[in-house]
Amino acid sequence: MSMSDFGVRVRKIRKERNMTIVELAELCGTSENVIRNYEKSRRLPQVDMLARICNALQVSPEYLLQDELVYHSQHAGEELLQKISRLSPKNVCVLTDMADTLGKYDEY
Secondary structure, eight states, X not given: OOHHHHHHHHHHHHHHTTOXXXXXXXXXXXXXXXXXXXXXXXOOOOHHHHHHHXXXXXXXXXXXHHHHHHHHHHHHHHHHHHHHHTSOXXXXXXXXXXXXHHHHHHTO
C-alpha cells in the first residue's frame, strides 16, 4: 500500500462522516498532529492505531489496506507457484490431493 492511498482513504472517510481531525484524534486517543501525518501520507500507523482509526471511522481494516492486501496476495501466489515448480511430479500430486482435502473443509 502506498502511504498516499492510506492517507487519502482516512481523510475521505473522515470527511464523509463530517468529522474533524480533532474529533478523530480524540476518538483514537492521539493528537491531531498524528492524524494529520497519516492523512498527509507522512506516516503509517502501527496495528493498534490502525484498529482505533477503523473503529472511529467505522470501516474495516481491509478497506484502508486494500491495495496492500492485494499486493501481498499476488506476491504470495507468485511465491507459491515458484515453490511448486521445484517439486517432483509425485509431490505435485500429493500437494494437489492436500489442496483438494483443504478445499472440502472450506466448504463447511
